[in-house]
Amino acid sequence: MRIGELARRTGVSERSLRYYEAQGILKADRTPGGHRDYPEGAVDRVIRIQEFYAAGLCSSKIAELLPCVRDADGGPSAIATPRLVDDLTLERDRIDRRIDELRRSREVLDDVITTAAGGSADED
Template sequence: MRIGELADRSGASIRSLRYYEEQGLLASERSASGQRHYAESAVERVLFLRRLYAAGLTSSTIAQLLPCAYAPSTTTSDHAFDVMVEERAKLDAHIAELLHTRDAIDGFIAANRAHRGELISAQQ
């Protein structure tokens, strides 16, 4: 598929797809006229890359992790394994912060519902 179709199917911008290629995170083949062509599997890969970026990983960290994600083995370097464990710990901490924030918002919602209920009761 061409870059525009990959962008449409993955939700990534064409600029992002080009960036992923520059960073070595995504591969394409070039036609004789120089147009990029991607395999069907590129859609899932781009979706995965977008999730990793959304989780806060950098392109250099993603580049270290991708070989492990697509071909896990006992030969994975200690460094790559340590990076995976570290990034997971960071995600756990971020998730905990998000849950704390959600709980605070739930409290705001409950307080506002109660206040609204009191106002409606007072008006009746």
């Protein structure tokens, strides 16, 4: 599929897809005319890349991680190194801390909303 179709199917801009390719985290063949030609599996790959970015991973860490991830079309092609596992554990811990912070923020907002609505914060 061409880059425009991949962009439409994933909701990711063509510019981002080109960036992913430059970073080595997305691969495309080239047509005789020089256009990018992505396999069907690129849709799942782009969605996975977006998930990793949303989790706060940088492109170099994503490039290191992707070969260790089970794709829809089969198993991983590499085993995560102990260093990568340590790095990812730290990332997961960071995400867990952020989730806790967001939960606390939501509780504060719930209290403000309840108070503003004329109720008490204990009426849940």
